[in-house]
Amino acid sequence: MKEEVRRLLSEKEVAGFLGLRRDERGAVVPHLFTLENIDEVESLVVEEDQRYSPGKILLKIVAAHPGEKIGVMARGCDERALIELHKRNQLNLDDIVILGVACTRALAEKCRCPLPFPSKIAHGEKVEGVTGREELEAIEKLVEDERFRSWMESFSKCLKCQGCRSVCPLCYCPECGLAEESIIRHGEVPPEFPVFHLARALCLAGRCIDCGACEEACPADIPLRKLSKRMQEIMKELFDYVPGMSPDDNNPLSFTGDAEALKRLGGVIAAMKEEG
Amino acid sequence: MDYRTVPSVCIYCGCGCGMLLEVLDGKPVGLLADKGHPVNEGRLCIKGWHALEHAMHAERLTTPLIRGKGGSFEEASWDDALDLVAGRLSAIKKDSGPDSLAVLTSAKCTNEENYVLMKFARAALGTNNVDHCARL
Numbered sequence: 001m002k003e004e005v006r007r008l009l010s011e012k013e014v015a016g017f018l019g020l021r022r023d024e025r026g027a028v029v030p031h032l033f034t035l036e037n038i039d040e041v042e043s044l045v046v047e048e049d050q051r052y053s054p055g056k057i058l059l060k061i062v063a064a065h066p067g068e069k070i071g072v073m074a075r076g077c078d079e080r081a082l083i084e085l086h087k088r089n090q091l092n093l094d095d096i097v098i099l100g101v102a103c104t105r106a107l108a109e110k111c112r113c114p115l116p117f118p119s120k121i122a123h124g125e126k127v128e129g130v131t132g133r134e135e136l137e138a139i140e141k142l143v144e145d146e147r148f149r150s151w152m153e154s155f156s157k158c159l160k161c162q163g164c165r166s167v168c169p170l171c172y173c174p175e176c177g178l179a180e181e182s183i184i185r186h187g188e189v190p191p192e193f194p195v196f197h198l199a200r201a202l203c204l205a206g207r208c209i210d211c212g213a214c215e216e217a218c219p220a221d222i223p224l225r226k227l228s229k230r231m232q233e234i235m236k237e238l239f240d241y242v243p244g245m246s247p248d249d250n251n252p253l254s255f256t257g258d259a260e261a262l263k264r265l266g267g268v269i270a271a272m273k274e275e276g
Numbered sequence: 277m278d279y280r281t282v283p284s285v286c287i288y289c290g291c292g293c294g295m296l297l298e299v300l301d302g303k304p305v306g307l308l309a310d311k312g313h314p315v316n317e318g319r320l321c322i323k324g325w326h327a328l329e330h331a332m333h334a335e336r337l338t339t340p341l342i343r344g345k346g347g348s349f350e351e352a353s354w355d356d357a358l359d360l361v362a363g364r365l366s367a368i369k370k371d372s373g374p375d376s377l378a379v380l381t382s383a384k385c386t387n388e389e390n391y392v393l394m395k396f397a398r399a400a401l402g403t404n405n406v407d408h409c410a411r412l
Contacts, residue, residue, distance in 0.1 A: 015277050016277045016279070018279070023281075023283065025283060025312070026312075027283070027310065027311075027312025027313070028311070028312055029281045029283075029296055029310075029312070030281060030296075030308070031279070031280055031281065032277065032278065032279035032280065034277055034278065036278075037278075050311045050312065050318075051311075052308060052311070057279070057298070060279075060298065060300055060305050060306060061277070061279050061300060064277075064300055064301060064305075065277050068277065159321055159322060160322055161319075161320060161321045161322040161324070161325055162322060162325060163309065163319060163320055163325055166309075166320075166325045167308075167309070189322075216318060217309060217318060217319055217320075218319070219316075219319040219320070219321060
């Protein structure tokens with residue numbers, strides 16, 4: 001990996017390479033390697049458990065340097081986030097060179113990841129994923145009252161830190177519904193539940209790639225993966241759509257504004273008016 | 277093109293959660309919860325996640341202010357501000373005794389800074405009136 005990154009930089013195939021490095025304290029942190037500081041590539045690390053979503057960081061770098069080619073180290077989940085961001089016109093995959101990293105079985109189990117590898121692997125061996133449905137199955141077995149109580153108990157612990165939003169690679173809107181007073185009242189902790197959590201979950205339907213960064217960041221241990229996994233299943237069952245899998249398939253919940261969609265929308269509005 | 281993270285510590289409370297300031301081309305553009313920090317292990321609270329907002333805020337004070345004759349605050353140098361404070365503290369101590377002064381320390385400081393402030397109260401001002409913002 002280090003050699004390939006040095007090659008990409010010195011042959012100017014990319015202006016920078018976003019990966020992880022071990023810093024002076026021994027901690028693993030995200031870092032942009034460049035030709036000017038090519039010696040830093042020595043500190044690049046690959047086989048570490050810490051995940052910092054590169055998609056979210058890339059959005060910041062690309063905003064300051066539009067059109068420049070950037071390399072990025074991406075695990076399976078990272079790649080799916082990049083693909084979904086591309087489809088939503090936040091990033092352009094043509095400007096990104098991905099070096100894919102296959103996760104170890106241990107990390108796949110820790111992340112409850114069904115697909116612990118990207119489409120092309122530059123480092124590591126492909127291992128089978130896990131379904132990670134055990135927690136979901138446990139809560140699905142409960143009768144409705146108990147299931148509701150279990151969710152409400154979890155949601156009531158929310159500190160409204162919005163860490164779930166801060167780390168989510170697919171949360172990129174400049175104005176967020178969670179900060180909108182008409183949906184979520186300001187100055188209340190815990191935020192009104194389950195509205196806060198369901199508003200977030202619904203916003204991410206068809207976007208969420210189930211990387212689990214939100215659950216990892218939650219200081220109240222709210223089992224957000226149960227929500228995201230089930231939501232992914234529903235998207236698959238209803239629309240045969242899995243976010244982040246291919247840059248080519250259209251997101252069924254995206255409104256494209258093409259003539260056909262506008263016509264359909266016009267028909268729906270006319271029918272609603274007729275019904276009064 | 278330069279993006280790097282600078283390890284820092286949240287200033288909001290005494291926990292001291294680790295955060296990584298994201299610096300893009302020399303300017304802070306965001307922060308991440310430090311997953312390698314033993315205190316918070318990649319988690320932060322609402323204040324921590326938004327701790328950078330004030331750092332770059334347009335209304336942030338970047339120089340000391342001294343109240344002018346007209347009653348409004350005017351920008352001043354650190355030397356002028358510290359001279360004024362030292363002069364007033366000395367005058368109050370001379371006129372009313374050291375116990376007319378008190379020092380309030382802060383959860384947002386390091387242990388070492390709080391120690392220095394305590395030492396300043398006892399050794400320089402000559403009072404045991406030292407308390408902490410958490411007991412306000």
